[in-house]
Amino acid sequence: MSTPVLSVRDLVVEIPTRRGVLRPVNQVSYDIHAGEILGVVGESGAGKSMTGNAVIGLLDRPARIVSGEVLLGGEPVHQLKGERLRKLRGRKMGMIFQDPLTSLNPLLTVGEQLTETITEHLDVGQSEARRRAIAALDEVGIPAASQRIGSYPHEFSGGMRQRVVIALALCAEPDLVIADEPTTALDVSVQAQIVALLKRLCREKGVAVMLVTHDMGVIAEAADRVAVMYAGRLAELGPVREVITNARHPYTAGLMASTPLASRGQKRLRQIPGAMPRLDNLPAGCAFHPRCDRAEAACRQDPPPSLSACDGRAACWFPLTDKTKATA
Amino acid sequence: MSAIVKVSDLTRIFDVSKPWLNRVIERSPRALLTAVSEVSFEIEENSVYALVGESGSGKSTIGKIIVGLVPPSEGHVEVDGVDLATETDAEKIESIRSEIQMIFQDPYASLNPRWTVRDIIAEPVAVRGGKTDGLAERLLEQVGLSGADAGKYPHEFSGGQRQRICIARALAAGPRIIVCDEPTSALDVSVQSQVLNLMSDLREELGLTYLFISHDLTVVHHMADKIGVLYLGGLVEEAPRDRLFDDPKHPYTQMLFDAAPRMDAFGREVEPPKGEIPDAINPPPGCPYHPRCPIAVDRCRKERPELRRLGETRVACHLAE
Numbered sequence: 001m002s003t004p005v006l007s008v009r010d011l012v013v014e015i016p017t018r019r020g021v022l023r024p025v026n027q028v029s030y031d032i033h034a035g036e037i038l039g040v041v042g043e044s045g046a047g048k049s050m051t052g053n054a055v056i057g058l059l060d061r062p063a064r065i066v067s068g069e070v071l072l073g074g075e076p077v078h079q080l081k082g083e084r085l086r087k088l089r090g091r092k093m094g095m096i097f098q099d100p101l102t103s104l105n106p107l108l109t110v111g112e113q114l115t116e117t118i119t120e121h122l123d124v125g126q127s128e129a130r131r132r133a134i135a136a137l138d139e140v141g142i143p144a145a146s147q148r149i150g151s152y153p154h155e156f157s158g159g160m161r162q163r164v165v166i167a168l169a170l171c172a173e174p175d176l177v178i179a180d181e182p183t184t185a186l187d188v189s190v191q192a193q194i195v196a197l198l199k200r201l202c203r204e205k206g207v208a209v210m211l212v213t214h215d216m217g218v219i220a221e222a223a224d225r226v227a228v229m230y231a232g233r234l235a236e237l238g239p240v241r242e243v244i245t246n247a248r249h250p251y252t253a254g255l256m257a258s259t260p261l262a263s264r265g266q267k268r269l270r271q272i273p274g275a276m277p278r279l280d281n282l283p284a285g286c287a288f289h290p291r292c293d294r295a296e297a298a299c300r301q302d303p304p305p306s307l308s309a310c311d312g313r314a315a316c317w318f319p320l321t322d323k324t325k326a327t328a
Numbered sequence: 329m330s331a332i333v334k335v336s337d338l339t340r341i342f343d344v345s346k347p348w349l350n351r352v353i354e355r356s357p358r359a360l361l362t363a364v365s366e367v368s369f370e371i372e373e374n375s376v377y378a379l380v381g382e383s384g385s386g387k388s389t390i391g392k393i394i395v396g397l398v399p400p401s402e403g404h405v406e407v408d409g410v411d412l413a414t415e416t417d418a419e420k421i422e423s424i425r426s427e428i429q430m431i432f433q434d435p436y437a438s439l440n441p442r443w444t445v446r447d448i449i450a451e452p453v454a455v456r457g458g459k460t461d462g463l464a465e466r467l468l469e470q471v472g473l474s475g476a477d478a479g480k481y482p483h484e485f486s487g488g489q490r491q492r493i494c495i496a497r498a499l500a501a502g503p504r505i506i507v508c509d510e511p512t513s514a515l516d517v518s519v520q521s522q523v524l525n526l527m528s529d530l531r532e533e534l535g536l537t538y539l540f541i542s543h544d545l546t547v548v549h550h551m552a553d554k555i556g557v558l559y560l561g562g563l564v565e566e567a568p569r570d571r572l573f574d575d576p577k578h579p580y581t582q583m584l585f586d587a588a589p590r591m592d593a594f595g596r597e598v599e600p601p602k603g604e605i606p607d608a609i610n611p612p613p614g615c616p617y618h619p620r621c622p623i624a625v626d627r628c629r630k631e632r633p634e635l636r637r638l639g640e641t642r643v644a645c646h647l648a649e
């Protein structure tokens with residue numbers, strides 16, 4: 001297989017606090033290949049954004065990478081700093097966040113922002129940059145792009161703004177795009193438009209996409225593979241259909257079962273008891289054990305081995321198999 | 329079965345004009361936004377009536393009118409046969425008001441961070457001079473928390489626990505009707521299921537009636553008995569749950585169903601819907617959905633469709649059948 005666009009190896013992010021050192025990202029490993037969308041799901045606080053931010057070099061102090069590697073096209077990038085990191089970020093990596101306004105400068109027209117990004121990262125002149133900026137807006141479905149290029153961000157609706165952000169993330173032709181809850185604030189009709197757009201661009205341009213969302217429907221429709229995070233660790237990683245319909249990790253299974261769709265026709269929804277522990281109060285052993293109906297003594301003592309990038313579906317001592325499900 | 333809430337021809341217009349001086353200088357006209365437009369529906373006792381629709385369709389405004397947080401510009405809300413706008417008996421109004429409570433989307437913003445959970449929960453009763461001894465503890469147990477939590481502050485709880493506290497507070501006054509405005513939208517799936525189950529249990533135990541506002545169709549399918557679909561402030565379709573999901577009549581309802589991402593639709597490739605919700609200050613003439621409607625005809629651009637009955641469904645579309 002070709003070199004993955006992104007390889008994350010045993011990544012650990014720590015935050016020193018007065019109450020001790022927290023690990024919001026703990027031994028996380030995964031690959032994303034060209035043209036592939038990796039979905040990342042998990043409860044609020046599981047470490048999804050922190051993982052994305054670590055990859056892209058945007059961790060807010062005092063959070064920092066303490067071990068592990070981030071390889072972009074095989075090159076380590078987790079130690080880059082300052083100007084080199086900034087260059088790489090625009091050129092090789094694009095970002096899309098939940099709130100489009102965090103990525104846009106309110107004082108510049110969208111055309112100025114696009115041409116600036118293009119001329120900074122690609123070897124083209126002003127007029128070619130402008131042409132590409134219009135093409136980029138056109139590509140993401142902004143009507144009358146050659147006129148709208150002179151508009152300011154506040155002159156667009158929320159859905160249109162998110163399209164502009166996608167154009168901005170893609171205009172320097174990056175290899176990797178990190179999209180953190182890109183549709184969470186949008187209506188279903190606009191969300192469907194944005195998801196279709198991301199899928200098309202990913203396929204046509206061969207971009208690798210890390211799509212963070214807590215919407216399982218979006219994951220099912222867009223992602224090729226999905227990573228499930230729990231308390232900073234990868235609980236499960238596998239092909240999207242497999243993970244959703246045939247979960248191996250008890251947490252994933254519980255998560256899927258608790259969706260209203262999975263409980264159709266039942267009076268009560270299935271529920272996982274309790275809540276995800278806080279990072280400063282993690283239980284010993286497997287962090288899921290207080291909520292897990294399969295937990296045994298081993299689970300309370302040692303955390304299950306973490307998933308490596310190349311093998312293993314679930315980080316669990318007693319994963320579900322087709323057989324255990326049949327008898328359950 | 330009888331209707332406990334009856335809403336008729338509810339309209340709410342907001343004045344969103346710029347300040348007077350700006351209007352004069354810029355020669356801009358007054359801007360009036362019709363957030364709710366001639367909406368009528370009934371909620372049966374001990375049932376769940378859901379309002380769905382995209383952002384800005386008027387869901388929250390209707391909820392706020394019903395609990396009395398926002399006055400309607402026109403139309404009436406009747407609870408138990410008492411018209412809250414025309415009733416003159418203050419005591420009667422007061423007792424009806426205490427029978428309707430509201431739960432909001434953001435369980436953090438709606439809890440005062442400096443109050444203990446005990447004070448938060450007991451407040452609706454305390455302001456009416458009611459007895460509050462042991463009330464918070466009892467309600468906390470009822471919503472699945474511990475009575476021992478009463479002395480804690482909101483920040484000591486997770487999102488799902490905070491929403492339980494909001495529910496406990498709503499229950500304090502002994503309501504019969506609860507308006508739930510996106511009660512689980514801010515919660516994770518696994519927490520959402522806990523809260524929805526709690527709401528179902530309480531409905532059964534206490535005989536509650538819910539107006540359930542949500543944009544999540546899978547949640548609405550699970551909770552609702554009857555569903556009203558709003559577009560730009562107007563009710564475009566209403567039907568019992570199964571009827572609506574099996575046979576949506578209005579093109580907007582059909583679009584909502586098609587566009588909603590589905591957990592069982594792996595790699596689905598669908599043509600996404602066109603366009604966005606128009607500006608509510610200058611809504612399109614005729615049928616408000618016509619600029620986005622794939623089957624619009626000439627008549628749709630001129631004539632606004634009335635809500636009409638088709639079997640168990642009420643629908644506002646010229647072509648629906």
Ligand SMILES: Nc1ncnc2c1ncn2[C@@H]1O[C@H](COP(=O)(O)OP(=O)(O)OP(=O)(O)O)[C@@H](O)[C@H]1O
Pocket residue numbers: 015017022024042043044045046047048049050051061062214279
């Ligand atoms: N400065 C900080 N100090 C202490 N803990 C922090 C700090 N910043 C983040 N955290 C913790 O790091 C963890 C990971 O947060 P992250 O934002 O990655 O979660 P997430 O999975 O993206 O959640 P969400 O779905 O809410 O966006 C959380 O538990 C959070 O509380």
Ligand SMILES: Nc1ncnc2c1ncn2[C@@H]1O[C@H](COP(=O)(O)OP(=O)(O)OP(=O)(O)O)[C@@H](O)[C@H]1O
Pocket residue numbers: 342343344361362363381382383384385386387388389390543608
């Ligand atoms: N106090 C207000 N002043 C001016 N306009 C308002 C006010 N409250 C609501 N609106 C407008 O009325 C319309 C309906 O708003 P409402 O909050 O009821 O929608 P909603 O369906 O609850 O939307 P959401 O899903 O975003 O919560 C919107 O266009 C909104 O901007």
Ligand code: SF4
Pocket residue numbers: 249250251286287288289290292293294295296299304315316317318319
């Ligand atoms: S390791 Fe044990 S406690 Fe953790 S998920 Fe697996 S079975 Fe449950």
Ligand code: SF4
Pocket residue numbers: 578579580615616617618619621622623624625628633644645646647648
């Ligand atoms: S009335 Fe016309 S435009 Fe409106 S929904 Fe029906 S067909 Fe479409």
Ligand SMILES: [Mg+2]
Pocket residue numbers: 048049050180
């Ligand atoms: Mg996040």
Ligand SMILES: [Mg+2]
Pocket residue numbers: 387388389509
């Ligand atoms: Mg609302």
